[in-house]
Amino acid sequence: MALTGRTGLLAALGAIVVLSAPQPGIAVLGVLALLTALVVADLLLAGSVRPLRLERSGERRVRLGDTVEVTLTVTNPGPRRVRGLIRDAWSPSTRALPRQQPLDVPAGERRRVVTVLAPSRRGDRESAVVTVRSVGPLGLAARQGSHAVPWTIRVLPPFLSRSHLPAKLSRLRELEGRHPVLIRGQGTEFDSLREYVVGDDVRSIDWRATARRNDVVVRTWRPERDRRVLIVLDTSRTSAGRVGVDPASGDPSGWPRLDWSMDAALLLAALAARAGDRVDFLAHDRTVRAWVSGASRTELLSVMVNAMAPIEAELIEADSEGMVAAIMARAAHRCLVVLLTDLNPAALEEGLLPVLPQLASRHLVLLAAVSDPRVAAMAEGRDTAEQVYDAAAAEHLRGARRRMTARLRRHGVEVVDALPDQIAPALADAYLALKAAGRL
Amino acid sequence: MSLDPSASQPGPGPAADTLASPPASGVPAASAAEAGPAPASAPTSPRVRDSWRRARGVFGVLGIMVALAAVTVLIASPRPGGRLDPEATTPVGAHALAQLLRDQGVEIRPARTVEEAGELATPDSLLLVGRTEFLADGLLMAELAEVPGDRLLVEPVTQALQALAPGVSAGALTDVESREPGCDLPAALRAGTAVTGGVSYNGPAGSRSCYGGSVIVFNAAGRQITVVGSSDFMTNERLAADGNAALAMNLAGARPAVVWLVPTLPQTGGAQEQGEATLTDLIPSGVGWAALQLFIAVVLVAVWRARRLGPVVPERLPVVVRAAETVEGRGRLYRSRRARDRAAAALRAAALDRIIPRLGLTGDATPAGVVAAVAMRTPLDSHQAGALLYGAAPDDDAGLVALARHLDILERQVRDS
Structure with missing residues (x-):
């Protein structure tokens, strides 16, 4: 039950009656009794909330940054009109609007109520509860009740770096060539034989084939295909740190490293799928959080965003040994292992470095880390002594990262260390460079 | 939930058959349970009689407690009052x-x-x-x-x-x-x-x-x-x-x-009372009752405003950790301890890391070799360059700022040379 402002107004007007009444004490009681009677009558006459039937329809998935409409159909099977307010409650980060809206469902009819969600956070968002307030015909009091109408919206990673995809694809085509190339180099495999035309490199003439036919035949080559790429996402505590500016909400406290890493992973997956490589995806901290394998090229991206959506950074130390074991168990053949983690010297020293040789002996390892623009900005400070101290601290960290990068490179690990908005294209470039060099 | 027949509403109703089932395609196995026909709604607010049934025990116990307390007070405790008060049961009462x-x-x-x-x-x-x-x-x-x-x-x-x-x-x-x-x-x-x-x-x-x-x-x-x-x-x-x-x-x-x-x-004397009427005596008694009525109105308005439309929705939010916090903390530590030696060493190491490749040297170059190369490429002589790159830690904060700026200038000169 709930009261409305009208009840308060009526009680306030009752003060005038009391003031002019000959027996004010009795008048107070009378006004109170009248109000109570009216409120009770209104409650009895209001449409019942309990038998209402509510059903949902609409989208179940939305990309972070987009809006999604959820439709609620309210059916009133009762004998009285239900008039009042309805609130479709979602968790705060879904930013559901309007917060509440008017509702008027005559007896035996149904109405649609549309709520627009603009989620500010990745993951699965469940609807909390739907509350209906049914005001009586006098507008003095209302019945109120809640219904659970379950619905889940999965908020997918936004894949902001898709704007880089056309440029990287054109680089890939350049590399691959729409036409088979004549120069045999590293990272190429035999494509086909064709007739010699003037201008072809004489060194690519296939003499054995020429001998079998009357024409001179040359061999053509193309970049290698059907390599394996395993993208490994570290979801441990180092991925929870926030860097840069949250592109979804503009929050200056930043976006977790995990989300930047996911963005880079999606661009790499899209590029590798187009390049004809097979992409697998693993998310790991102390256990396997997600595992995508054997997805076809066309649906790889949708399967990956779906697997990524509910992953949150866990505030636990990564289990590098377990991660390497999981990679070894899943990747039987040599592949490119792209480790998306942080170049945190202390964490790497104790975690990854001891087990890295084991991994690097079988696979090609590419470690990608998001660096912090705030640290870069701090390193530039020269105005006051305080800023210079901060700059020294920033240089201390950057020096440690440089030394760690050098050590990793000595282990044969490729390292990409880039600012948040640069990491996706930088990782794609590193992949293309490896592909061009035929190191996959 | 929707698979349980007892949870669904009895009868399809006029609306159920016209509603399309939600788009369930593309939802992976993790959320497959949610897919399917539109889930039925279930009231979560308790019925009035349910809440009464739950609360009546509490009300009963409260009532018994109040009654017991009232009886105890009336029977047992001395009625207070002054000396010789005919109603006082205290030792000095009467x-x-x-x-x-x-x-x-x-x-x-x-x-x-x-x-x-x-x-x-x-x-x-x-x-x-x-x-x-x-x-x-x-x-x-x-x-x-x-x-x-x-x-x-x-x-x-x-x-x-x-x-x-x-x-x-x-x-x-x-x-x-x-x-x-x-x-x-x-x-x-x-x-x-x-x-x-x-x-x-x-x-x-x-x-x-x-x-x-x-x-x-x-x-x-x-x-x-x-x-x-x-x-x-x-x-x-x-x-x-x-x-x-x-x-x-x-x-x-x-x-x-x-x-x-x-x-x-x-x-006080009766004559004084008659002569001076206080403000409260002059106000008609209806005003007090009207104030009571207004108070009731305020209470009703408060009840109106206090009633929420549904419960507060909680949400588990991820922790907000700015990645730069450790670096900022280290900077503040340097500052609070006036650790000019460590700060200067960090700045010099960073500058050397950037300068040495530009000088065409390798990482294992000796300080003397670096200084000589710097002196050749910049207006600084070898003493100045040596003091700047490998000298003692500055004595005060101003010296540290100056060192940082000189290192910047040196880097620029090496880069432009």
């Missing part, structure tokens, strides 16, 4: 005496004010006056002197003595102890020994003085006036001792009614 008198058929008429005493008194009643220090006002005393009937003055102050028992004067102060009557007053003789004392009085001619002067009885202007020097024998505490009860009942129960005037607060 509830026992009043009750004894009532049992003997004497009517007790408690009066709070002098005015009230005047209204209650009749010619055949006895006026019992105690705590006269609260009545020390000439006008009040004059008003009290007009009250008809016999008088029993208990520990009167001088002013009261003069006004209500003319001719009696207070004498020496004596101990309160058990005494013989020592007079021929029937009331005292029947009572025998009693705990009396306090002020001893000298009565006028024709008065009878008992218990060493602490009880004086005389007739004046057609009424009997009794003055008692100590009220102890009338209190609940002492009433049972000696002949106290008998004496008190003989003195106070001589008439069919007792007007019991024992004020608990200082009284």
Whole structure:
């Protein structure tokens, strides 16, 4: 039950009656009794909330940054009109609007109520509860009740770096060539034989084939295909740190490293799928959080965003040994292992470095880390002594990262260390460079 | 949930068949359970009778507790009140005496004010006056002197003595102890020994003085006036001792009614009250009730505003950790400890890391080699370059800032050379 402002107004007007009444004490009681009677009558006459039937329809998935409409159909099977307010409650980060809206469902009819969600956070968002307030015909009091109408919206990673995809694809085509190339180099495999035309490199003439036919035949080559790429996402505590500016909400406290890493992973997956490589995806901290394998090229991206959506950074130390074991168990053949983690010297020293040789002996390892623009900005400070101290601290960290990068490179690990908005294209470039060099 | 037939609403209803099932394609196995037909709604608010059923036990227990507490208070605890208050059950109260008198058929008429005493008194009643220090006002005393009937003055102050028992004067102060009557007053003789004392009085001619002067009885202007020097024998505490009860009942129960005037607060003269009406007296009584009505209105508005449309929705939010926090913390540590040596070393190492590749040297170059190369490519001589790149830590913060700037300049010169 709930009261409305009208009840308060009526009680306030009752003060005038009391003031002019000959027996004010009795008048107070009378006004109170009248109000109570009216409120009770209104409650009895209001449409019942309990038998209402509510059903949902609409989208179940939305990309972070987009809006999604959820439709609620309210059916009133009762004998009285239900008039009042309805609130479709979602968790705060879904930013559901309007917060509440008017509702008027005559007896035996149904109405649609549309709520627009603009989620500010990745993951699965469940609807909390739907509350209906049914005001009586006098507008003095209302019945109120809640219904659970379950619905889940999965908020997918936004894949902001898709704007880089056309440029990287054109680089890939350049590399691959729409036409088979004549120069045999590293990272190429035999494509086909064709007739010699003037201008072809004489060194690519296939003499054995020429001998079998009357024409001179040359061999053509193309970049290698059907390599394996395993993208490994570290979801441990180092991925929870926030860097840069949250592109979804503009929050200056930043976006977790995990989300930047996911963005880079999606661009790499899209590029590798187009390049004809097979992409697998693993998310790991102390256990396997997600595992995508054997997805076809066309649906790889949708399967990956779906697997990524509910992953949150866990505030636990990564289990590098377990991660390497999981990679070894899943990747039987040599592949490119792209480790998306942080170049945190202390964490790497104790975690990854001891087990890295084991991994690097079988696979090609590419470690990608998001660096912090705030640290870069701090390193530039020269105005006051305080800023210079901060700059020294920033240089201390950057020096440690440089030394760690050098050590990793000595282990044969490729390292990409880039600012948040640069990491996706930088990782794609590193992949293309490896592909061009035929190191996959 | 939607798979459970008991959870679904009975009957498809007019709307159910027209509603399309939600798009479930592309939802992976993790959320496959949510896919399928539109989930049925289920009311979560409790019914009124359910909430009543749940709450009635609590209300019952609360009611029993309140009732028990009320009964206990009414029965067991002493009713508070001042000395000689006919309703007070404290040791200094006089509830026992009043009750004894009532049992003997004497009517007790408690009066709070002098005015009230005047209204209650009749010619055949006895006026019992105690705590006269609260009545020390000439006008009040004059008003009290007009009250008809016999008088029993208990520990009167001088002013009261003069006004209500003319001719009696207070004498020496004596101990309160058990005494013989020592007079021929029937009331005292029947009572025998009693705990009396306090002020001893000298009565006028024709008065009878008992218990060493602490009880004086005389007739004046057609009424009997009794003055008692100590009220102890009338209190609940002492009433049972000696002949106290008998004496008190003989003195106070001589008439069919007792007007019991024992004020608990200082009284003011009636004339003053009439002259000055306060602001509250001038406001009509309806205003107070109207204010009450407005208060009710405010409460109703508060109830209106306080009622939420549905519960607060909680959400588990990820922790917000800015990645740069550790670096900022290290910077603050440097600052608070004035760690110029470490700060300078970090800045120099960073500058060297950037300069050495530009000089065409490798990472294992010796300081002397670096300094020589820098001196060749920049206007600095080898001493200056050596002091800048490998010198001692600066002595103060200004020196540190200068070092940082010089390193910047050096880097630029190497880059541009």
